[in-house]
Amino acid sequence: MSVPVLMYHHIFPKESFIASSVENFEKQMKFISENYQSLTSEEFVKYKKGELKLNKKAVLITFDDGWRDNYIYAYPILKKYNLKATLFVITGWIDKASEKSYEFVTRKHNECKKIVQERANEVVLNWDEIEKMRNVFDIHSHTHFHRDDYFGKISLKEELVLSKERLKEHNIFSNQLCWPRGIYSDDDIKLAKSIGYEVLYTTKRGVNIPNKNLDEIKRISVKKDDKWIKKQLFIFSNNILGSLYAKVKK
């Protein structure tokens, strides 16, 4: 058995680039709640280390970047179906978004990226929203500035150290990191571990079996609807099938 890790970015009324529609997301969450258990990130790590035996098929639901639509659209649905999820946040962006409150407007991903510099508060979660979401979401690091230079260029070491510090200041003690855009090297892994990140999430597809290796957690980028997710979860819950599928191009 393997635990598939799902990767979401945005949930919007309509489907678009790296965004699921509210309708499809709800169908997927309903399907998961009826057929799987959703793990907390801590449970997932215990399972990965071989310290937690699962009596039912399980899944880890993750969100990247900390977009504000996650609070508006995903959070109520996850709550409704009693599911747990994990959110990887870009702490420097949240700091910017928290400077002044602003009305939420649904925008496509590319537009969100464009206005993040000027109006992060419109499209990125603020610390108050994150605090409210913590009864559903575990919060972990997606670096401080996403290795983009919107808010100044800093080294990877600073990206990792600052993010950990900012989370700690908000009583979030994280040793889990998701690499921006799935980009990292062996040296990056070493650096992250030296700073205290023990669990590293990638954008590589594949299976997650208990073997104590926490360096490269595999994830599946979610698309489409409940039928699509049913098939993907079937494949990636199976070690052999999932490993074979991961080698095949999308």
Ligand SMILES: [Zn+2]
């Ligand atoms: Zn990202």
